[in-house]
Amino acid sequence: MLTRRLFLSSSIFLILFILQESLFNQVRLPLGGFSLFLIFTMCWASLSTPEVGAITGFGAGLLLDLAPSNDGPIGQWTLVLIVIGYGIAFLRYGDDSLRGSPFSLVVLVAVGVVVTLGVYLATGVLLGLDIGTGFQFTKIVIGNGIWTLVVAPFLLPLISYLHRSIFETRETL
């Protein structure tokens, strides 16, 4: 059972990763656009238990680290996404008011994306990487948050369906 879940979810992430790297990265949207992969990861983690959330973050972060378009050290995304994945799953399980409310889920995902990028930049600074001007990354972080708010409501039904069919839980929106 565990193998099946692991295999299916990692295939989904792998396909999405390839799509993100080859297709979605070519769309140039205002405000820096959004990362579908990141939104998907956030939604997935928020629908899962904290353990699965952390493992999801680990897998997704590993893939992002391997992405050729990424120039940070391998493991940076992994570290960030483990923490955020765990945290977002923990938050959603820990607070009953967030559960079952699609709107709060969307907000949670958007905040998750913004925090992820912020933490990524922060770790980048700690690791002594060149992260560009403050204006540039503020724009990208805020833009990603706004785009996530716009895009996530359309993705959530699909993600929720996929998640449910794999984990066979009674999670619904």
Place this chain on the structure above:
Amino acid sequence: MRNGGDNRSRLLLVILIVTSLFLITLDLRGVAVMQGARNGAQTILSPFQRGASFVFTPVGNFFSDIAHLGRTRSQLKSLEDENAKLRERILTRKSIDVEVGQLKTVLNLAGKASYKVVNARVISQGSSASFTQTIIIDAGANMKITRDMTVISGDGLVGVVKDVYPNTSLVMLASDPSFRVGVRIADTAQIGILSGQGTSHAVLQLLDSQSSVKVGDVLLARGSQGDKPFVPGVPVGQVTYVADSAGAVSATAEVRYFAHLSSLRVVAVVVKAPAEDPRDALVPPKPFPTPTPTVTIYVTPSASPSPSTKK
């Protein structure tokens, strides 16, 4: 269920974080395996990226255009403006080129006959509605132009000054129906009267019934008394058709003007005729046939025999 506080889950979290820190450390230490992993990922991804880029580039450009609509539009606007400006400059340049060309030829002509001329630009073509054929030039009394002065272009006679204003003059073209000029057939002493017809052709009437005219004869202005209205020697036109009527009192012929009266840009007003008649000096040269180039190819036998000749 509150899973957050579970020991197992905390252990898992710690293991994962330690793993990621381990990865970061390895990569920052420059272990080759890590870079190899990324290279491998790129190798796997590149065909997908190439395919997607092939399919998606137009769509991506479309999105990018939408995103930068304002910028694209303003860029388009400025390019259009620039384009229009450059096109206008080309047009101006072309018309200046034409003017320079006409000016050059008219100065050549005037110089050959040692006429003293005043150059002028044609600023208006007279209206065709009034049946008279006139032009207005931008030189008038200020340039010492007076009535009945001969106006020439690089090709030949254009007309005669009809009215003089302070800064402009009205010129009656040689094609005007009321225009008359005494002409002489070049190389001969035959004289006649050329009358404008309102077209690019005029009618020549020879005064002497005994004289003969043939197609291709060049006509020159005969010159008037006191050089007004016509200075002598100005090329007028060429005979294109001879009306061969035996019973007529005098021979008539059709003449085409040398000057292109409908496309005049720069003309010259002859303000002073030369001291002596230039006679036939201004007859335009016969068109010189362009030599056809011939190509001669020398074939040198090559030192090494070709395989086909080898037996």
